Amino acid sequence: MAQGGRRITAEQWVDAAYARFTKIGLDSVRVEAVARDLGTTKGSFYWHHADRGALVRAVMERWEAEETEHIIAAASAEAGPRARLRALFGTVAARAGRRGGESRLYLDAEHEGVADVVTRVTRRRVDFVAGLLVELGFGAEEAERRALLALAVVLGLQQLERGTRPHISFDHALLTETAFTMAVTPPHAQVG
Amino acid sequence: MAQGGRRITAEQWVDAAYARFTKIGLDSVRVEAVARDLGTTKGSFYWHHADRGALVRAVMERWEAEETEHIIAAASAEAGPRARLRALFGTVAARAGRRGGESRLYLDAEHEGVADVVTRVTRRRVDFVAGLLVELGFGAEEAERRALLALAVVLGLQQLERGTRPHISFDHALLTETAFTMAVTPPHAQVG
DNA sequence: ACGCCTCCATACGGTGCCGTATGGTCAGGA
DNA sequence: TCCTGACCATACGGCACCGTATGGAGGCGT
Numbered sequence: 001m002a003q004g005g006r007r008i009t010a011e012q013w014v015d016a017a018y019a020r021f022t023k024i025g026l027d028s029v030r031v032e033a034v035a036r037d038l039g040t041t042k043g044s045f046y047w048h049h050a051d052r053g054a055l056v057r058a059v060m061e062r063w064e065a066e067e068t069e070h071i072i073a074a075a076s077a078e079a080g081p082r083a084r085l086r087a088l089f090g091t092v093a094a095r096a097g098r099r100g101g102e103s104r105l106y107l108d109a110e111h112e113g114v115a116d117v118v119t120r121v122t123r124r125r126v127d128f129v130a131g132l133l134v135e136l137g138f139g140a141e142e143a144e145r146r147a148l149l150a151l152a153v154v155l156g157l158q159q160l161e162r163g164t165r166p167h168i169s170f171d172h173a174l175l176t177e178t179a180f181t182m183a184v185t186p187p188h189a190q191v192g
Numbered sequence: 193m194a195q196g197g198r199r200i201t202a203e204q205w206v207d208a209a210y211a212r213f214t215k216i217g218l219d220s221v222r223v224e225a226v227a228r229d230l231g232t233t234k235g236s237f238y239w240h241h242a243d244r245g246a247l248v249r250a251v252m253e254r255w256e257a258e259e260t261e262h263i264i265a266a267a268s269a270e271a272g273p274r275a276r277l278r279a280l281f282g283t284v285a286a287r288a289g290r291r292g293g294e295s296r297l298y299l300d301a302e303h304e305g306v307a308d309v310v311t312r313v314t315r316r317r318v319d320f321v322a323g324l325l326v327e328l329g330f331g332a333e334e335a336e337r338r339a340l341l342a343l344a345v346v347l348g349l350q351q352l353e354r355g356t357r358p359h360i361s362f363d364h365a366l367l368t369e370t371a372f373t374m375a376v377t378p379p380h381a382q383v384g
Numbered sequence: 385a386c387g388c389c390t391c392c393a394t395a396c397g398g399t400g401c402c403g404t405a406t407g408g409t410c411a412g413g414a
Numbered sequence: 415t416c417c418t419g420a421c422c423a424t425a426c427g428g429c430a431c432c433g434t435a436t437g438g439a440g441g442c443g444t
Contacts, residue, residue, distance in 0.1 A: 006440090007391070025299075032431065043392045046433070106355025107217075107296055119357045126360065145370045148352065148360075155351055156344025163298025165311045168318065168340075178337045187373045199421070224401065235422045238403070 008040055010048040014058045021059050025104035026112055029059060053113065060117040067121055070095070071128055081135035086180055088129070092154055093176040103158045125151055136184060146183055153179055200232055202240040206250045213251050217296035218304055221251060245305065252309045259313055262287070263320055273327035278372055280321070284346055285368040295350045317343055328376060338375055345371055 016037045017029040031052050035042045049055055074091040078084045109115040126147045133143035161170050208229045209221040223244050227234045241247050266283035270276045301310040318339045325335035353362050 030431065031433085041393055042433085043394075047391060052432070104299055106351035107299070109355035115355060115357045118355050119360065122352060122356055123360060141366075142370065144361075145363075145367055146374070148349070148362075148367065149345055149371055149374070152346075152348025152352055153341055153344045154348065156346065156348035157340070159298035159347055160314060160340065160344055163301035163307060163310050164314055165307045168311065168315060169336075170340075171337075174333075175337055175340065178334065179341055181379045182338070182341070182374045182377070185374070185377055185379055187377055222401065223403085233423055234403085235424075239421060244402070 006040075008038060008044050008048070012038065013045060013048055013055060014062065017055050017059050018062055021063070021101040022098060023100055025101045026056065026059070026108045026114070027104060028101075029056060031055070056112055056114065060114045064117050064121050068124055071125060075128070075132075081132045082184065085129070085132045085136070085184065088132075089150075089176050089180045089183075093172050096154075096158060096172065099158065103155065103162065106155065122151065133183070137186070150179065150183055200230060200236050200240070204230065205237060205240055205247060206254065209247050209251050210254055213255070213293040214290060215292055217293045218248065218251070218300045218306070219296065220293075221248060223247070248304055248306065252306045256309050256313050260316055263317060267320065267324075273324045274376065277321070277324045277328070277376065280324075281342075281368050281372045281375075285364050288346075288350060288364065291350065292354075295347065295354065298347065314343065325375070330378070342371065342375055 013034065016034045020029045020034060020037070029052075031042045031045050034055075035045060038044075045055075049058075070091070071088070074088045075084045078087045105118060109118040126144065129147035129150055130140070130143040133146055134140060138146065157170070157172075157175065160168070205226065208226045212221045212226060212229070221244075223234045223237050226247075227237060230236075237247075241250075262283070263280070266280045267276045270279045297310060301307040318336065321339035321342055322332070322335040325338055326332060330338065349362070349364075349367065352360070
């Protein structure tokens with residue numbers, strides 16, 4: 001996979017591990033498996049890193065940095081809360097394919113001992129979305145709830161799609177549109 | 193755990209496996225682990241069942257039957273689509289604790305070879321919710337999308353809660369209320 | 385050219401799992 | 415009573431993983 005010179009740096013181990021994380025999940029970053037990806041053996045790994053836990057933590061640190069950055073990027077492009085929120089939804093939907101590992105993350109978090117990082121990232125995402133909703137006129141608590149629900153939708157959709165054979169259509173563009181509309185529509189004029 | 197007479201039936205194996213599934217997840221139903229729960233050994237298991245796959249399939253069949261039944265039960269109690277939908281949301285929220293295994297299910301489905309069952313149950317749930325939304329005046333496709341989003345919220349919230357250390361509040365009652373409102377509020381009068 | 389120090393391959397012991405093989409136990413029928 | 419067959423415990427080989435130990439291989443300074 002990345003077999004250049006025989007020598008491998010500590011960072012290359014994190015690179016390869018991160019690739020596994022994004023593609024499959026945190027539980028797939030195993031020492032011997034990553035070694036195979038790199039075309040080397042774990043003898044190298046245990047020279048550069050302490051143990052598997054250290055590698056997992058390094059992967060999560062990178063994830064925290066990258067995902068935080070992406071959230072900011074998706075926002076700063078547009079002007080006005082509504083446009084920013086819409087852009088964010090679009091970006092998240094578009095990058096769904098590259099967040100394969102994230103679907104498993106919340107379930108592995110505790111067992112892998114990375115619940116704190118996951119919580120920080122989640123907190124940041126919720127706060128950001130909730131902030132935009134507040135700008136749109138929602139109360140602080142209602143905004144937080146709606147933000148939480150929005151994150152849940154992203155996670156949930158990803159899993160429904162993964163664990164489901166055909167027969168169920170997933171038009172991400174339309175789903176995103178619907179979700180966005182539901183998020184910004186105040187609770188007036190209910191039917192029934 | 194369930195150590196009565198030494199003799200164990202094929203069904204008791206499924207019972208114990210199902211208990212593991214609901215509490216932890218499908219990946220936790222392992223032959224030797226279930227044997228320990230039952231106070232016996234896998235020698236018994238391989239007499240009653242062919243292999244681990246058979247046990248997993250049996251667990252999923254029971255899950256399909258039970259969960260389908262619960263959906264019907266939550267609906268038939270009330271009268272009118274709005275009340276039925278609200279009752280359904282409430283039941284789902286209340287039983288969240290007993291669906292611990294389900295959060296992992298969609299991710300394990302393919303690897304465990306049970307994607308077909310998962311798809312059938314999902315299809316049934318989506319159709320049911322979508323049907324109620326149609327009765328409330330939504331178009332068929334909009335209803336399907338909203339139903340899909342509602343299922344996604346359930347899955348996603350469960351994971352956000354599991355993979356997250358304190359600091360993030362989960363008032364299920366209020367979240368359910370908000371989700372219900374968002375689900376039944378037509379896309380009029382948007383802010384911004 | 386020689387040695388040293390970094391880096392890695394390999395072998396090893398330990399764990400948890402799957403599935404098979406084999407022999408033992410106990411109940412009930414002949 | 416004895417035998418047979420349903421039922422189970424145990425031991426085994428196989429696999430994937432973790433982490434350690436140990437002995438090279440090769441670049442680098444002197």
